[in-house]
Amino acid sequence: MKTVLFTLFLFTKAFCAPEFGERARNFSIELLHYTQLETDGHVVISPFGVWSLMTGVTLGTTGNSRNQLVRAFLLPNNPTTLVDGYVNLTRTVLDPSTNGVTLSSKNFMFLDTGFNIMPEFRKTITGDFGAMIQNLNFKDSNAAQIANNVIQNTGASVSNVLRSDDFADSRMILTNVISFKGLWSTPFNVTDTTVEPFYDENKNEIGKVNMMFLKTQLAYSNLREMEALVLELPYGDDGKYCMLIILPYPKKKVTDIYKKLAENSFPEIFKRLQRDVDTYGLDEVNVKLPRFKISTNVVLNKPLNNMGVYDIFDPNLASFKKATNEDIYVSAIVHKAEIEVTESGTVASAATSAYFADRISSPNYQANRPFIYFVMEKPTSTVIFSGIYSKPSIF
Template identity: 65%
Template structure:
């Protein structure tokens, strides 16, 4: 009988060209698509945090388990290529010198007392992924949860009570990634301009109210017909390294239609068009109306990953983790927890080549009073740190 190995991924609040970088970037779009189906379309996730954890998991997988993970997460076959690429990418993404931006990612491995991990796998997790390895007595789940949560909080993570006692009851090992982002807008919104306004669905039906922030600022903006949406970039800090991309579908166009087109029109295409628009029209004033919002997501990723072709790792009879331990293991659940807050001060977390851009006669306006897509991105690698869809209005 196989032992249960439970991998729990926990993402902290988001307050707000390396060839290898294309791998987490490309998988991110598909993952958000499948995850939003599990959350009624109102969601935040950290694709980079999930990719980080699952890349570490893949190092211990063999056979079909390894090949399925490699396909879904676009991992190269050679392990040294994975390790070197991961180091190079995380060095760029996770070491911000941007004034006004704080970004941290921590990996933890909690093992049951007496559960032996092969030295090579342990070395890969601790040396290459910077994971903190802690042995606990899982037969005392309350104590194990308390010690694990203390270790996570002591690392500087902005989350608390990440793990529950019942997470340890049937597990032998828990791998956790905690990522947090805090970014101050380069051009903050003025709180005195925030007003309560109506929010609509794609059919212009009122579905609630929001606290709508407003500013007129010089921001990159495009009317992108290739994806049937308007796009505005809201930079963080002082060096244009990190930004939030707001993608607002045209009236009567739903988010799903736009999202499908993102499989063809890449984020690099969108940034290229923003840049070309700035060159053509100059950087100019844009009227931006964006809800203050907070979204919390707690979702089991088993089904979204199944939809992406990752199935064997969840099956006790098929899972192969022969590089982890002599014990027969499988993954019982991958749980993802994420929070994002967007306020006036910041965030607390090739079809495109034929796109037509209309001439700008009046001040461009982007009014996010209907469902929209958002990405928090490291721009030089186009790495999606946090992403989501806002579709259920609330006063925040």
């Protein structure tokens, strides 16, 4: 039995239906939870990229393989509903009309010589998912280079997405390349950036960071039920995209706060932010945020196992009968992501009084201890990139 490798590469660089979008964002929370367990807590991933890729994969499966994916990725059972929902959500999330934001998602399918896929699966992958299909000789030592050239020739801002080892035992490789470049609506002033200490949740210094500073009017809320402060940093000129930062109270761990997202959804958080803006007006917030770069390279097999996806990884149980007549299974789902956050934008211990003050003076939002961040498309609350910053470094 041959294997099929699903590879996912995400890259960000500095300088819908709402009901269907809910499926993607709920999956996002669970995926980050299990992925951070594999990466010692310091991580960036693209839940939307993973979800997009695996939604396409689901259409090629049958039996328990399909049932497990449907449950884990919160997909509708009806294939037509699934495809229509995916198309509408993707069109909304990837809307290019926002000035200051560039966002694209591209799908690729590479097939080994002599490997055939079902006509209906090909039609859906190319038509509805916009995938480019390329036939290659996987035994050719130049296969990876050829595939990478195909990806780059479409305008992708990444290189060396695939390696020679990826082709060794594979017959089909699906790849999603998603990129985001967002300029802050109000950029940080480079001259205000200084080296400052970074602490753990118990206020023990664990390193230094280049701490950026910004004082401007922003949506800000004290979520006592989550024991965290939430700040919205918008990109571009229309508020469609933003970075949502969740900063735990002192002595509260990021992992504990993250679990509370199950009871406090993103739409509810945005409603709370808007309600506070309506009540108090936009706060002039003193923001301190590390300039940072995080790269993650993780195999998602185990996180997906924890989410109930098993059969597609088992040579004896995997069923891809809607994709091909050949016996294949998934050897690995490789996720590579990178994010840079600087004074211009993203490419993906405050005083106790600041946590309980009721808008009397300018609040301080000092992200000088571990925090959670989400790069989001706000109208659908779709998480494009997400991660945890917990290991300080000078960048």
